[in-house]
Amino acid sequence: MYNDHRKGHKFDWITIVIFLLLVGFGWVNILSASQEGVVTDYFDLSQPYGKQLVFILLTFVLIVLILSIEAKFYERFSSVIYMVSIASLIGLFLFGKNVNGATSWYAIGGMTIQPSEFAKLATSLAVAKYLSDIQTNLKTLRDQLRSVLIIAIPAMLILLQNDAGSSLVYASFFFVFYREGIQQVYLIFAVIIIALAIITLKFGVLITTIVAAVVLAGLYIFKKKKKPSILQPLAILTICIGFSFGVKYFYSSILKPHQQNRISLWLRLEKDPEKLRQMKQTILYNLNQSEKAISSGGLFGKGFLEGTRTKGKFVPEQHTDYIFSTVAEEWGFLGSSMVVILFVILLTRILYLAESQKNQFSRVYGYCVASIFFIHFLINTGMVMGLIPTIGIPFPFFSYGGSGLWGFTILLFIFVKLDSNKINEW
């Protein structure tokens, strides 16, 4: 403690300023999206903007708390925090409250808490702890499986609670593993799997087979030294075809119709204009309204509290998942691209800080933070502007919700704390 004081807490002010800007601007937009008539009391607790303002104020208490705890605490207690978090996810099966089909909330008094928002930071701590362990070697399959298990447990629990979107966030840990040394082949594998899946859905199994065969044949022919047996590419081809059929089966038999529709829309598989028109009225409704709101904003936007589509509540869930459409409508291209740029700066800043950590725990944790923010940013913003299929996860610091705001804040500020401590590391 004495050392800390002497050498000072070098908190990274760039991160903190961007955080404040995002939270402040986020609240302004929640006010726009949720206000009805004239706002007389910004602390009106019956309204989302009133509640969010309280959440934001409480966030500052939380920040002070996080920053005043000793940095080593997070590393030492990461396992405990992870266990508690897993327990809270399991507890949902017994005491959880079902909202919109997902059993993701505890109702305590008048408040609801969503443990999955906190599970992300607990998992990040656990992953950082495990990977920074001197005995862990990510090149070995055993340690790879253990690492995956750390993220798979919360991801599966959340998936079982019917919150597919939140469980998808755990895919972001791939970036962490890759940074920390899993084999190159996993990245190649990931790219091939994604490519095969998309080609299968878009063009069918036959085209996928032909593409795979041509690529493999090319690789085989041009391989100069040490030609392997012809059986090897044939085996790979067979696996590809099998995978392709698997994707097809998964899409048509396992996915629910609404999930199928989202993918079919994303890949522009539906061509029948009549059916497309119907979709626009139903499952595409949100996206359609969101795109309308965004494009009606124009270059300069309609002005604060002047968004006609926001006021009319045309975009469902606008103060939560679709908050970015409010930004775009009222603040125009200037405002919306500003938010994108702020996020990019925040993410790259975290990455930069993570790389500069001497302590591996801090570095891995920083990477986890950047990856999680990135996947939220990618999926949410991409969905709102129609680039990614509809997946309901919040926009960090903008979307309404106490659990989300606190989860993201704790996630970020533990890193700010760890970063501030790097001068004390050796």
Add this chain to the structure above:
Amino acid sequence: MRKLLLFSTIIIVGIIFIARLFYLQVYNKDRYNIHKDNAIKKVFVYPKRGYVYDRNGDLLVANQSSYDVMVIPSKVKPLDTLEFCNLLKIDTSEFKKKLRKARVYSPWLPSPLLKHLAKEDYAALQEKMRKFEGFYIQKRAIRSYQTTIGANVLGDIGEVNEFNINKDSYYQMGDLIGKQGIEISYEKTLRGQKGIKFIQKDYLNRDIGPYKEGLNDTLPVPGKDITITIDSKLQEYGELLMQNKRGGIVAIEPSTGEILAMISAPTYNPNLLVGRERSKNFTVLYNDTIARPLYDRGLQAMYPPGSPFKTLNALIGLQEGVVNPNEKFSCSMGYRYGNRKMGCHAHRSPANMNLGIYESCNAYFANVYRRVIDNFETPGVGMDAWSEHVKSFGLGNYLNNDLSVGQPGKVPSSRTYNAAYGKSRWSTTYTLSNAIGQGEILATPIQLANLSAAIANRGHYFTPHIIKHIENDTLPSNFTTAKHTTIDKTHFEPVVQGMRDVYTKGTAKYVQIPGIEICGKTGTAENYTKINGKRTQLTDHSIFVAFAPMDNPKIAIAVFVENGYWGSRFAGKIASLMIEKYIKGDITRTDLETWILNHTLEHEYDKPLSGQPFDINGDAQIMLKSDYDKQHNSILN
């Protein structure tokens, strides 16, 4: 390398997102238009349509409220159709038909479902309207006629069609627009400017308050009241006289060009084209292709003007200096040229100009006309000089007035005959019918009334117009500046005297009005129709033009009665009665009035349709209205 994967992904995603936002918000976007934003409801506030008064200040056209049930098909929720239909007083199949029609027009835009609700139905419906989503009641102002006359003058308003909407974006479905008469001519003056209120709506289409506190809203500008030049008492009297006849009357005040009366017969009650029954009644009127009540004979019917045109030839002769008023021409029951003859009737011979006019001597005018044309080096040049004189009286062209319909008529020139016979392959005698107003000349009654006004003014006229006063506005200068003819003022006296003598000694001797010095000229126009493809002559049209008094004329008039035979038989009597009515206010020649009211020409109009052979002109019988009605009823029974 491994450090760069997430970093580069973040940068790429950031760039893609900004590009996408640029595409959505800047590149691929119409300029934001509040009128196209379906989050903003546009509520139109319709202003009062301007009232119409006659020249004496009598209110002719006012407004009344009307309630339309409107529907926006996409917003219709399942409803108790039976209850709704009972309230609307229509049956369910009709309801479904109307709803389907509205949906075909547009599922998103309002269409009228049921127009012009009765007041008591409106009250009952108003209470329950909120139960029927997607429907609402639109209040509109429709016309309320304070009179039963002047349908052709007053016109009517009706719903805009898609043509109107495409032409002028001011209008939208269900709006009312002038369809005929002054409602067309003064549409923009009368309608005013509708106001607009912008209302913020929510996703359930509920109003949640004014958009930007009403900053962009506009107030309606009320339509301006107008006063028209029509004397409604004279108009009414003219319509009465023209009952059971077809034709037109146009009366003008020579000193101003104001149209005092403009009658087209048969006509109809303007109240027929108001409210719920409008389209039904309009269809009936429109489909009457025999009597053609929607056809304004005073403005649109082109006839050969006949003898009244002779006055113009006399004026041209004087102006060109080819004839002296005292010079006499002999007439032996006609005018011989070559081996042909233009017939005339028995009268004193030889005739000077005065006698020529009041006896309407064909030979006299044939001589004058030939001299005019032959005074020039070639008939072509002469024809054109003559044509210019004629046109200076407003003939052969639209009068450029403020009436919604009209016809140019026709005045021949050298070009006409060059086209017919070949260049220079014709001579003056080929065109001799022009001397007596037959042949190639066509004129509408309003043009003849204007000719009469120009003679009454001794050489100039004012464009005949119908507008007398616009609230807070001035009249166009076109209506207040005199148009001068090519004839010098001094040449008019002999012609005016001739027209006066038509009344004192000539063809209109029996339709004199005591105490009023009327100048006039009778006319008779041959006419033909096609029966089963065969050209068949019908009884002549009866024509009369007049002005009175001789000095300081107050009224100039042209009367045209289809198949009325000679000029003074119908048209002359009517002209005299109209003049007396206007100048004196009441009628002393009640004998003339009774005769006109008791006689019908319906039997003449039945002839070409009867399929039987029929007599015309001299052999045709005059018929009492009562006899016709008796006969007609017996046929019907």
